[in-house]
Amino acid sequence: MGLENGESSMKEPLLLHHAKKTRSLEVVFLTTFVAVLGSYEFGSCMGYSAPVQSAITKELHLSIAEFSVFGSILNVGAMIGAITSGRIADFMGRTGAMRISSGFSITGWIAIYFSKGALLLDIGRFLCGYGIGIFAYVVPIYVGEIAPKDVRGGLAALNQLMIVIGASTTFVVGTALEWRILALTGIIPCLIQLLGLNFICESPRWLAKVGSEKEFYSALKRLHGDDEDAVSHEANEIQKHQSNATMLxxxxxxxxxxxxxxxxxxxxxxxxxxxxxxxxxxxxxxxxxxxxxxxxxxxxxxxxxxxxxxxxxxxxxxxxxxxxxxxxxxxxxxxxxxxxxxxxxxxxxxxxxxxxxxxxxxxxxxxxxxxxxxxxxxxxxxxxxxxxxxxxxxxxxxxxxxxxxxxxxxxxxxxxxxxxxxxxxxxxxxxxxxxxxxxxxxxxxxxxxxxxxxxxxxxxxxxxxxxxxxxxx
Structure with a gap:
């Protein structure tokens, strides 16, 4: 009986530890899902022009040069988004940067929907590009900063997978939907992300960088559960590797x-x-x-x-x-x-x-x-x-x-x-x-x-x- 009681008392902490770790991983997976909706949006923007080229050029009477501008100006917007993404992510936080990116993308899709000519069409495409330029920077950084080391590689790969799913879905759906309706479908992942951002935590690394110590430890506890050793180890790693290096x-x-x-x-x-x-x-x-x-x-x-x-x-x-x-x-x-x-x-x-x-x-x-x-x-x-x-x-x-x-x-x-x-x-x-x-x-x-x-x-x-x-x- 003594041995049985001893084994039982040893199993209980192990089961409790396993349950806490499972709950913390569920939080990490949910948080990652909300973030990689930005990657899905990235893919949607990239895949939009291929299935709609004939319909847009015919309806809006665009030349090859005009449609080339429409297709490529997405990347011009993304370049500017890439230049400003680091500053935005440092000033507004990772979740704040994702909110801004979703806002620009939604505005861009609405502009494309109401386009009657090349100008508004290009403005909308440019705004979408600016949004995904920020997404391309902040999503993988955020996922890398919130994921535990043992699942970080797989969750980082999910970023690329969601880009491909977004592009492929837009390709396929674009063969059936009219181009204006297809533009409205690009708003859906942004709206879901904006809702989800209210329920996930900010990056602990960013919180440590700006000196929000209370929020920093709170975010670590949400992501790692009540495992004090894991929280303490991660906190030491983050504080040890803070850096302010510039591009120069x-x-x-x-x-x-x-x-x-x-x-x-x-x-x-x-x-x-x-x-x-x-x-x-x-x-x-x-x-x-x-x-x-x-x-x-x-x-x-x-x-x-x-x-x-x-x-x-x-x-x-x-x-x-x-x-x-x-x-x-x-x-x-x-x-x-x-x-x-x-x-x-x-x-x-x-x-x-x-x-x-x-x-x-x-x-x-x-x-x-x-x-x-x-x-x-x-x-x-x-x-x-x-x-x-x-x-x-x-x-x-x-x-x-x-x-x-x-x-x-x-x-x-x-x-x-x-x-x-x-x-x-x-x-x-x-x-x-x-x-x-x-x-x-x-x-x-x-x-x-x-x-x-x-x-x-x-x-x-x-x-x-x-x-x-x-x-x-």
């Missing part, structure tokens, strides 16, 4: 290698053409000869969700660099197939196969991008910068990311007018440069799984490049 601090010699990797990865990720393909998928399928592009757009949108979910699992199990290498190879292959397909169309070869080949190439392209190039550069950025400059580095790379997105989305229609096959050949070359960068510049990062992969030499990349030039000539 990044250009010291000791950070240059990380800066080159971070900026290089993000530049070649964008110049691989993902935003041009995503923004104007409808035009690509029409140019390829699809009589109705709805099925192609649905297939294009649907493939991204399961592959991004798989990527969230593989990034920790296969390693960053192998996943980036495999993704870059597949993305190049997809671009190259699309380029060859349009070249066949230009020379009247196997015309009946061109639409299917273009669709296959783009599915390989977007699927390969989703499994590595979409998420891995962001994961690497969180790992290659020291914690004291991580915030400033995030702002710099975020700004560079949006500049690349704008450049690609603005020039895409003009490149397609020049040569569809040439457009995808250009993108394939940038993907090769990403492949080269990931094999050479990332070698200093200590990750064991990378060592079993034989890396291509500069000569091999150079010879492959000239082989393609000869083929197209």
């Amino acid at each position: 601090d990044l250009f010291q010699t000791r950070y240059m290698h990380s800066i080159i990797i971070g900026v290089g990865l993000m530049m070649f990720q964008q110049f691989g053409g993902i935003n041009g393909v995503a923004f104007y998928a409808n035009q690509i399928f029409t140019s390829a000869g699809f009589s109705s592009s709805k099925i192609a757009i649905i297939a294009f949108a649907s493939i991204q969700i399961p592959i991004t979910a798989v990527s969230a699992f593989l990034v920790d199990n296969c390693g960053r660099k192998p996943l980036l290498l495999a993704s870059s190879t597949g993305t190049f292959l997809g671009c190259f197939i699309a380029a060859i397909s349009f070249l066949m169309k230009e020379h009247n070869l196997l015309q009946q196969w061109v639409p299917l080949l273009v669709l296959s190439g783009l599915l390989i392209f977007v699927g390969s991008f989703a499994i590595g190039m979409g998420a891995v550069p962001w994961v690497l950025l969180s790992e290659i910068f020291p914690i004291n400059v991580k915030g400033a580095a995030g702002s710099l790379v975020n700004l560079e990311h949006w500049f690349g997105a704008w450049a690609v989305s603005y020039t895409f229609n003009f490149l397609m007018d020049w040569s569809p096959s040439g457009t995808f050949l250009v993108y394939s070359e940038f993907v090769q440069l990403l492949l080269f960068l990931s094999t050479k510049l990332c070698q200093k990062l200590k990750e064991e799984p990378w060592k079993k992969y034989k890396l291509p030499s500069i000569l091999q990349v150079h010879n492959f490049y000239h082989f393609q030039i000869k083929l197209f000539n």
Whole structure:
């Protein structure tokens, strides 16, 4: 009886501890869900232009140049949002920044809904861009700051997954809804988030930074439950790693290698053409000869969700660099197939196969991008910068990311007018440069799984490049 009572008394604290931990994780998951609604909104804005291009240009009598401005001005707004996001998040707090971002996005969607011409349409798109520029910065930071270490990786991957779900849902729904109604659907995640923000806590790191000690410990207790050891440990970690580094601090010699990797990865990720393909998928399928592009757009949108979910699992199990290498190879292959397909169309070869080949190439392209190039550069950025400059580095790379997105989305229609096959050949070359960068510049990062992969030499990349030039000539 004594032993039984002793075992019972030992089990009770363990069960109580487990119950408290479960409740605290439920709070973390709910808080993360409210935050990543901003990521869903991000995806909705990115996916909006592709399914509505024909309807908007026809109803509002827009030229190719005018619609290119509409598509790309989202990224201009996002660039400005990226520049101001750090200041807003520091001044208003993480939840305050999300409220501001939701407000700008709602205003933008309403402006698009009431548009009668290009001006109001562009203003609405710009406001949406400004909103997602803030979301792109504050959501991953907030999730990283509120999540316990043992679930931080999975919750961080949820950010990218929700972006893809938002974009894919807008792609698919856009094939059935009129473009003004589709704009109103973009307001829904913002309204839900604004409601949810009233029930979640502010980031403990921000509260510590502004000196709100009482609210700081209250937020930690909500996120970690009544586990005094966990609360105390997290409080010590946060207070030990407070930093006020500026963007100018990044250009010291000791950070240059990380800066080159971070900026290089993000530049070649964008110049691989993902935003041009995503923004104007409808035009690509029409140019390829699809009589109705709805099925192609649905297939294009649907493939991204399961592959991004798989990527969230593989990034920790296969390693960053192998996943980036495999993704870059597949993305190049997809671009190259699309380029060859349009070249066949230009020379009247196997015309009946061109639409299917273009669709296959783009599915390989977007699927390969989703499994590595979409998420891995962001994961690497969180790992290659020291914690004291991580915030400033995030702002710099975020700004560079949006500049690349704008450049690609603005020039895409003009490149397609020049040569569809040439457009995808250009993108394939940038993907090769990403492949080269990931094999050479990332070698200093200590990750064991990378060592079993034989890396291509500069000569091999150079010879492959000239082989393609000869083929197209």
